[in-house]
Amino acid sequence: MSDPIKTDVLIIGAGPCGLFAVFELGLLDMKAHLVDILDKVGGQCAELYPEKPIYDIPAVPYVTGQGLTDALMEQIKPFGPTFHLGEMVETVEKIGDPLFRATTDRGKVFEAKVVVIGAGGGSFQPKRPPVPGIEAYEGSSVFYAVRKMEQFRDKRLLVVGGGDSALDWTLNLQPIAKRVTLIHRRDQFRASPDSVNKMKTLVGEGKMDFKLGQVSALEGGDGQLVAAQVKPDKGDPYRIECDAMLPFFGLTMKLGPVANWGIALEGELIPVDTAAFETNVPGIFAVGDINTYPGKLKLILSGFHEAALMAQKAYKYVYPDKRLVFQYTTSSSSLQKKLGVA
Ligand SMILES: Cc1cc2nc3c(=O)[nH]c(=O)nc-3n(C[C@H](O)[C@H](O)[C@H](O)COP(=O)(O)OP(=O)(O)OC[C@H]3O[C@@H](n4cnc5c(N)ncnc54)[C@H](O)[C@@H]3O)c2cc1C
Numbered sequence: 001m002s003d004p005i006k007t008d009v010l011i012i013g014a015g016p017c018g019l020f021a022v023f024e025l026g027l028l029d030m031k032a033h034l035v036d037i038l039d040k041v042g043g044q045c046a047e048l049y050p051e052k053p054i055y056d057i058p059a060v061p062y063v064t065g066q067g068l069t070d071a072l073m074e075q076i077k078p079f080g081p082t083f084h085l086g087e088m089v090e091t092v093e094k095i096g097d098p099l100f101r102a103t104t105d106r107g108k109v110f111e112a113k114v115v116v117i118g119a120g121g122g123s124f125q126p127k128r129p130p131v132p133g134i135e136a137y138e139g140s141s142v143f144y145a146v147r148k149m150e151q152f153r154d155k156r157l158l159v160v161g162g163g164d165s166a167l168d169w170t171l172n173l174q175p176i177a178k179r180v181t182l183i184h185r186r187d188q189f190r191a192s193p194d195s196v197n198k199m200k201t202l203v204g205e206g207k208m209d210f211k212l213g214q215v216s217a218l219e220g221g222d223g224q225l226v227a228a229q230v231k232p233d234k235g236d237p238y239r240i241e242c243d244a245m246l247p248f249f250g251l252t253m254k255l256g257p258v259a260n261w262g263i264a265l266e267g268e269l270i271p272v273d274t275a276a277f278e279t280n281v282p283g284i285f286a287v288g289d290i291n292t293y294p295g296k297l298k299l300i301l302s303g304f305h306e307a308a309l310m311a312q313k314a315y316k317y318v319y320p321d322k323r324l325v326f327q328y329t330t331s332s333s334s335l336q337k338k339l340g341v342a
Contacts, residue, residue: 001107006083007033008111008318012089012258015043017288017303018118019072024254024311026079030114035084035104041139042069043120043305046288047299048145048251052168059303068300078340088123092261099281102266112313113286117263117270117279117286118303127249129160131215140223144331146173154178158228160215160241161248167191169246171198174208181209181240211240214340218245220311258290266292276313277306283317285310 009025011018013035040046045054045065053062060093063071087104092115094132095101102110126144128134134142146152146169148330157177159170162184168191174180182199189196202208213232219239220226227241263270264280269292272278277293278285287310289305315324330337336342 004041004101004109004111005033006111007031007110009033009114009116009314010035010089010100010110011081011116011118012092012102013043013118013120013288013290014038014041014085014286015120015303016045016068016072016119017120017307018043018116019069019305021077021078021116021118021287021305021310022079022081023072023308024049024225025116025314026076027329027338028315028324029338030314031081032079032116033084033110033112035089035102035108035110037086037088037123039086041083041085042066043118045069048165050147051149052146052172054300056299056301059212064181079204088257094262094281094283113283113318114311115284116307116314117258117284117290118288119256119258119286120289121251122258122268122290123254126247127252129247130217130250131218133218134211137218137220137225137245139224141220141225142218143246144242144248145248149173149176152177152244153287155243156241157181158183158215158242158245160184160245160325162186162189162191163248163250164191165180165248165250166194166246167195167199168249171195171202174202178243179208181211181242183211183213183215183240185212185214185233187212213238215245215247216332217264234293272306275309277310278313285314301333315318 008030009032011032011034014034025032046069046153050066051064087106088104089102092102100112150175153176157180161180170207203210213230215228216231217229226241229239231237232301270286271285272291274293277287287306327335333342
């Protein structure tokens, strides 16, 4: 174990909510270190839908998952957060009042007055469809997320699933792929009716295919898919030639080590109060998708609001003798100085 890294706040998870927490904490003079299992910042936005548009960030009519991540990184730059990527926080224990010690799977030790858990769905993993031998194609011609749309230009794509991700990627990739086939086990969808209607229109215009059935086997070699065999509910099995398959069967939410930190849980989520988004352990907060409270919406904008209120209470732990004065960034020269604009 290395010497402890001392910080005001340790943020576990560098998703959009963890990143915005840096901003709100920074405005109040609290320094943060962030740890994330992924090798990049941005959480779900950067890992699962970097090129997909988000339309409901307040005052930002359109931004992609990666665009939002980049903008957040720009916004928090003045506060100089330190990132520890590719590391998982394994333990968190209380060693003072308040003081916490956290350790990572790479042997790093942190001592922080406040811990903010922004762990989203935990260590999220895509659900693997039950197709024998699929592992051999993963990462080369079977993909559970679209990192770069260009990689699928002029390819024959098989998109599998009936939820929002399957339908959204079908619609996004259809214009650039050679041919897209969407395959789903039934003619009912969990995806938004608007997306389903758009897909059916494209099928009606002959611009893509929709098939009913389940992929039962894959054909190919050296990681390169050639075709998928499909079992329909009725009728004979058939094959679809394809260069890549994109199964969207949802994500498994693995809470991971968070479950062992002595924090009260409700299923896989952390209950918090709505005044400060603090857990049952004073000094440990939870923001973003990982928390739960009456009326919780798993939206990025909710996590941003939660981060702002969390920072107000965190201040009391980090600076117990100081009084916090509420200020606007538009008019406070001291905040503008921190932001490097005055
Ligand atoms: C396809 C798709 C489309 C979406 N579209 C929208 C939209 O239009 N609008 C909207 O508001 N929301 C949307 N969402 C939801 C949005 O992405 C989430 O609400 C948001 O990402 C939650 O942010 P977060 O920071 O709480 O968690 P996450 O983004 O999940 O990030 C959590 C991070 O914590 C890390 N982590 C977990 N456990 C540990 C640990 N023990 N140690 C270290 N790191 C850890 C993870 O690796 C991850 O990077 C969408 C989600 C998906 C999947």
